[in-house]
Amino acid sequence: MKKARLGILLSGRGSNFLAIADSIAAGRLDAEIAAVISNKADAPGVAAAQERGLAAFVIEAKGRKRAEHDAEMIAKLREQGVDLVCLAGYMRLLSPEFVQAFPERILNIHPSLLPAFPGLDAQRQALDYGVQFAGCTVHFVDEQLDHGVIVLQKPVPVFEEDDEHALSLRILAQEHLAYTEGIARVLSGEYHVAGRRYVKKRPA
Template identity: 40%
Template sequence: MSKLRIAVFASGQGTNFQALADAAQQDRLEGASLELLVCDKPQAPVVERARKAGVETFVFRAKDYESKEAYEREILAELRRRGIELVVLAGYMRILTPVLVEPYMGRMINIHPSLLPAFPGMNGIKQAIDYGVKVTGVTVHYVDGGLDSGPVIAQRVVEVLDGDTEETLAVRIHAAEQEVLPWTVGRIAAGSVSLAGRHVTVTTL
């Protein structure tokens, strides 16, 4: 059985990339192969994480292109050249256009720091703190071109404690992300995730 070939898109620290790289090294991704990091910030720490993990990179600066579609066409060519079958958005801070979304519809996932559909968009952790909810969490969902609006694959609940700040809650949110994202990718690689309309079924071992 061939390995599922994965590309991760990230823009910052890369802790979720690292969680996937560690899981791959420990054979916890059901044999999935981490083939490529796509990053829009050449100086981002995630680029060094990829180098240390032995994962090739496609690094670019958006300002070097005439449009978002222009650099996305170049990314798409790179994905196709490498036979990428699953795209994982893990802290990628750019809204995608149909140039990338449509070819990978049903094969592109994102991780978001809230229990969607609550608190989509930027600053999901701060939104939860400001609203005063008692629980929040993380969501892995398919990308459908909307703002964190795609079908939900997996979620983990994180309790909001009395006295939590954005920073203290973020520690537990990120820990949950680093658990649920490799688990979800492993289920996809194992062929255990099916999508029908907005409803996702995940079978476990």
């Protein structure tokens, strides 16, 4: 049976990308990474992908119109036969055209329990608000920021002594587990989306 082909988009070090790659290597995730694409040439994640012998591409975004840039991204992902697109620290909003090119086939992971604290600095937002639990969310990507249907969430307790760094590290450890689990859930096909709800199919 053909393995699902993942396309990873990243802008930085790509720690979630590395966690996915490690899960595949360890047999915890039945998939293969078909392409790693960055919008920044100096992203450490690109070098990490090359070191692992993966197909890595840089499609610079700076100074280009979003539609033109995203059209090149779409073409590259299709050329590589990607089945599921996974954002791993990709710091750029996707255009509606990109989202429509891969309907319900784009995943993101966000360091909060959405819909709380979307956007940047989610950990700082959580601390400033005084929540007792933070966490991470794997969700489908739609045309709005951190808004798509939630696939799974993992809570993380917030301690009185926490600063942004300490909380971020504990959330990141859960992200590395959650993303593999979320990808596996989607690739299984054993679910349907009802309104805004991800619903697992019951065994026959």
